[in-house]
Amino acid sequence: MRWASVFLLAFLITWIYACRNNTAVKSNSEVKYKHPSYVPSIPIPEDNQPTTARIELGRRLFYDKRLSRNETQNCASCHALSSAFTDGKKTSTGAHGKPGKRNAPTLANLAWSKAFMAEGGVPSLEMQVLAPIQDTIEMDMPLPEAAERLRKDPILNQLSKEAYQRDLDEYVIVRAIACFERSFISFDTRFDRWYYQKDESAFTNSEKNGKAIFFSEKAACAKCHTLPLFTDGDFYNIGLYKTYEDAGRERVTYDKADNGKFKTPTLRNIELTAPYMHDGSIATLEEVIELYNKGGENHPAKDFRVRPLELTQGQKEDLLAFLKTLTDWNFVQNHTLLSLEQ
Ligand code: HEC
Ligand code: HEC
Incomplete structure (x- = not known):
């Protein structure tokens, strides 16, 4: 028995050593x-x-x-x-x-x-x-x-x-x-299980309300953060500032109309990627929702879909709850x- 364990140990050591040296x-x-x-x-x-x-x-x-x-x-x-x-x-x-x-x-x-x-x-x-x-x-x-x-x-x-x-x-x-x-x-998120695999139990009422807001014509979130990637890969000015220090897309196109436009970021795993925006200027998702709710700052290149939403406190919380279903823990x-x- 003892020899067997010594042999086993020697084998394991050789094996581990071999793995470490393996190319x-x-x-x-x-x-x-x-x-x-x-x-x-x-x-x-x-x-x-x-x-x-x-x-x-x-x-x-x-x-x-x-x-x-x-x-x-x-x-x-x-x-x-x-x-x-x-x-x-x-x-x-x-x-x-x-x-x-x-x-x-x-x-x-x-x-x-x-x-x-x-x-x-x-x-x-x-x-x-x-x-x-x-x-x-x-x-x-x-x-x-x-x-x-x-x-x-x-x-x-x-x-x-x-x-x-x-x-x-x-x-x-x-x-x-x-x-x-x-x-x-x-793509392994509660949202995917609910939306694509039709598992109703994966969502709470608050998350369902948040999803309805996200996909509504008025809030228009899903017009730019499109399915299934939650980004359309296009460039927009969402009215983060009245005047932009960083010209954004204009730096590529030399077109004033593209001032302050940035690539739509995916919202998948958004709960884990704070702070937000191209310059990290927004610390929390609550504040991002506030920015959209007030319709952003007035900038000549701001997209027409970013406009005051008049969400109640409860609706803002629902939207936040929905965004948190996009986390892929695996x-x-x-x-x-x-x-x-x-
Ligand atoms: C007109 C297109 C458009 C619409 C409509 C829109 N977004 Fe965005 N979103 C963007 C762009 C572009 C950015 C990046 C802006 C930047 O970096 O300055 C962004 C950034 C964000 C971010 C921060 C992402 C990150 O990784 O930094 C969140 C969160 C977000 N949007 C959620 C929403 C929600 C919620 C709605 C609906 C209320 C919405 N968006 C509507 C285009 C849009
Ligand atoms: C010092 C921090 C830092 C290091 C190190 C770094 N990155 Fe980045 N990475 C960034 C920042 C900041 C951006 C955003 C740049 C921008 O938008 O101008 C970025 C952007 C990117 C993007 C583009 C993402 C998109 O949505 O378009 C890719 C891909 C990327 N990095 C991969 C890498 C790889 C691969 C390495 C290693 C070779 C690397 N990064 C090293 C900070 C870093």
Whole structure:
């Protein structure tokens, strides 16, 4: 008996040690991103179809602090899974402690997004990766230098060869991270169970009233925060300010009519992503509801659907209760196992 346990222990130690040294994946197999059938299929670039090695490499890079000049920050420093890939700060602080101008948005369901950043100036997830790594206020690391640094890591470089059949370089970094980010898929909410799986018991009366307000013509929330993603991916001025310090969409189009317009954020997991708006200027959901209830500030480019709503206190609470049904607890606890199909 004693020998058996010694043998077992030795076996376990060898096994654990072998796993630690394993170059991450045994084989590089194709996988599919998994999402409900009521969501359109994901547009994926031809040269970046998901495989286990690509996603694993992307995951490692996403959490690698060597991607920032002084090795203090990784992507998760500002996009933490437990807060649905946000950082809880008004605006994010970069590698050198300098504050940025924008609030870190959720990265959930970005696989469906057609334009990235609050003004939509970046056309693909792959290209977006360049921004935070190279931005002097964020990670401050020119991509060729980042590639040179990471290529020296034999495990990462081996994984890169398995994933993209080449040494780890700029091409690989942007693709692997984007490949990993597309797996951030979040639809497992009480709302989805009620609306799509017809489980009436999933909603309280207050939440039902809130839902009616959300989808009403008057409040018009669902005109921009459209189903199933709770965003239409378009740009609007919602009257956050009378005059905007940040010109928003105008920075891309050079059109005055686009002043103060920003990408409609998804409202999925909204309970976990405070503070709110492109500049994190609104601390709570209660205050966001107040802004919409008063019809926003008067700005020449404000959308006509944002107008005084005259909600009672009870109705405001109902709307808040509805917004809280959009939280996907399984996602924030462990997304990778849920969003892949072998
Ligand atoms: C210092 C904090 C910080 C770090 C580090 C950081 N981000 Fe961000 N991220 C932000 C902020 C702030 C924005 C919003 C920028 C904007 O709208 O102009 C953003 C925006 C994004 C977006 C666009 C979201 C959308 O809805 O269009 C993606 C994708 C993203 N980040 C991914 C990453 C990845 C991948 C990394 C690591 C390589 C990373 N971020 C590192 C703060 C950070
Ligand atoms: C005309 C389109 C439009 C309508 C109508 C609209 N929204 Fe928005 N919503 C937006 C845009 C655009 C933003 C981002 C504005 C910014 O960052 O400055 C936003 C931001 C938000 C945010 C903050 C999201 C975040 O992550 O920071 C919440 C919450 C929200 N809206 C809820 C609602 C509710 C509730 C209603 C209905 C009462 C509503 N919205 C109506 C377009 C709209």
